[in-house]
Amino acid sequence: MQASRPFRTAIVPAAGLGTRFLPTTKTVPKELLPVIDTPGIEMVAAEAAEAGASRLLIVTSPGKDAVAAHFAPQPELEATLAARGKDALAAKVRRAAELIEAGTVTQDEPKGLGHAVGCAGDALGPDEDAVAVLLPDDIVLAAPGEPSVLSRMAAVRERLGGSVLCAFDVPREQISAYGVFDVDDTVDSGDPDVKRIRGMVEKPPADQAPSTLATAGRYLLDRQIFDALKRISPGSGGELQLTDAVALLIAEGHPVHVVVHRGGRHDLGNPGSYLRAFVDFALAHPDYGPALREWLTDRLTFPDEPVRGA
Numbered sequence: 371m372q373a374s375r376p377f378r379t380a381i382v383p384a385a386g387l388g389t390r391f392l393p394t395t396k397t398v399p400k401e402l403l404p405v406i407d408t409p410g411i412e413m414v415a416a417e418a419a420e421a422g423a424s425r426l427l428i429v430t431s432p433g434k435d436a437v438a439a440h441f442a443p444q445p446e447l448e449a450t451l452a453a454r455g456k457d458a459l460a461a462k463v464r465r466a467a468e469l470i471e472a473g474t475v476t477q478d479e480p481k482g483l484g485h486a487v488g489c490a491g492d493a494l495g496p497d498e499d500a501v502a503v504l505l506p507d508d509i510v511l512a513a514p515g516e517p518s519v520l521s522r523m524a525a526v527r528e529r530l531g532g533s534v535l536c537a538f539d540v541p542r543e544q545i546s547a548y549g550v551f552d553v554d555d556t557v558d559s560g561d562p563d564v565k566r567i568r569g570m571v572e573k574p575p576a577d578q579a580p581s582t583l584a585t586a587g588r589y590l591l592d593r594q595i596f597d598a599l600k601r602i603s604p605g606s607g608g609e610l611q612l613t614d615a616v617a618l619l620i621a622e623g624h625p626v627h628v629v630v631h632r633g634g635r636h637d638l639g640n641p642g643s644y645l646r647a648f649v650d651f652a653l654a655h656p657d658y659g660p661a662l663r664e665w666l667t668d669r670l671t672f673p674d675e676p677v678r679g680a
């Protein structure tokens with residue numbers, strides 16, 4: 371826990387339909403899909419707690435109760451595991467509840483990320499001037515020995531005020547797959563990885579992209595965002611976009627900065643990138659990594675051989 375905490379609540383929107391993972395998401399929330407054995411939302415809860423959050427506010431929807439249930443204690447399961455001498459497994463069961471206090475707000479219909487965040491506004495205490503938002507399908511890995519990007523964003527809010535977003539520097543030939551920041555390089559923030567934002571452009575052609583800084587699923591937002599969310603109109607697909615509310619704040623002179631993240635990142639939101647995340651974490655795992663590396667090497671060397679090993 372950090373000494374100074376510019377926010378204590380971390381909103382985690384988890385009320386989407388998860389259509390890219392159908393048919394699994396008919397019954398299993400996307401946010402509970404495992405990376406090895408741990409759901410993405412638990413990894414994100416750990417990141418929020420490390421950056422100083424004491425409360426996780428999960429935006430959930432009817433039928434997705436299992437997401438919040440993951441953070442409830444399970445004393446009977448723990449007792450059964452303890453009685454069988456499986457203390458390490460009991461500790462895994464306890465971890466989510468011990469990490470952070472979790473609460474929920476309900477979004478009745480999936481009307482977009484902005485709408486989901488807006489649903490959490492009334493649940494904040496009157497003294498909470500800022501709130502973090504973490505997308506649970508975005509895994510943002512701190513560079514070795516560095517604080518998490520959310521901690522860096524908190525420090526930027528303390529120094530410069532306003533709202534702080536997170537960016538990844540991606541190769542220009544890939545930039546048109548992302549939301550892209552338009553940054554003002556004439557403003558000296560005192561740190562080359564902290565830039566003032568002029569605006570955001572959704573998926574621009576590579577030669578028209580205002581920068582190579584792509585938006586990522588971490589936000590540290592001034593409380594004014596909830597008022598801005600009430601004043602924007604639905605965008606594409608009839609959804610309320612969080613970025614439209616941020617753009618409104620920028621247009622009104624509210625300071626918004628971006629921190630360029632130099633560590634790793636995984637997108638758990640679609641099967642292709644989820645697979646890469648799973649393999650990457652598995653290769654680094656002390657129990658599974660060595661055998662997987664051997665198996666994969668063999669598989670790639672003899673791609674036409676039938677799979678025999680388990």
Ligand code: UTP
Pocket residue numbers: 383384385386387388389390391400401429477479480481482483485486505506507639
């Ligand atoms: P995504 O667009 O990645 O998730 O939203 P999705 O809509 O569930 O997935 P697809 O596109 O249908 O496959 C990012 C995060 O915002 C939440 C989602 O649950 C996800 O964690 N979200 C999205 C909401 O909470 N409410 C919404 O209306 C939309």
